[in-house]
Every structure is written in structure tokens, then in C-alpha cells.
Amino acid sequence: MGDPALDLILEDSDREGIYTIVAQVTNLVAGKNADNSYTIRFIKDGL
Numbered sequence: 001m002g003d004p005a006l007d008l009i010l011e012d013s014d015r016e017g018i019y020t021i022v023a024q025v026t027n028l029v030a031g032k033n034a035d036n037s038y039t040i041r042f043i044k045d046g047l
Contacts (some may be wrong), residue, residue, distance in 0.1 A: 010042050017042060 008021065019042060024035040 008040075012044065014042065016044055 004023075004025070006021070006023070010019075018039060020037055020039045022035070022037045024033070026033050
């Protein structure tokens with residue numbers, strides 16, 4: 001499979017905390033499946 005990308009925008013109105021993104025994809029041509037998860041910690045004014 002290619003190199004997928006996902007844009008995620010968190011705003012000031014979103015709660016601080018830990019977010020988990022789970023992705024599952026299927027390549028119907030090659031008949032392959034892939035999955036993965038990423039965990040991010042959102043901290044307001046963290047920079």
C-alpha cells in the first residue's frame with residue numbers, strides 16, 4: 001500500500017487528554033489488510 005496521510009486538527013474547544021486514532025484499510029486489488037493505532041496527548045498551550 002502507499003504512504004497514507006491523515007490530517008487531524010484539535011482546537012481550543014476540544015478537551016485536553018489522550019486521543020487514540022485507529023485505522024483499518026483494505027487493498028481490494030492486492031487483497032491485503034493493514035491496521036494500526038496511534039495515541040496522542042493533547043495539551044493546550046503545551047508549546
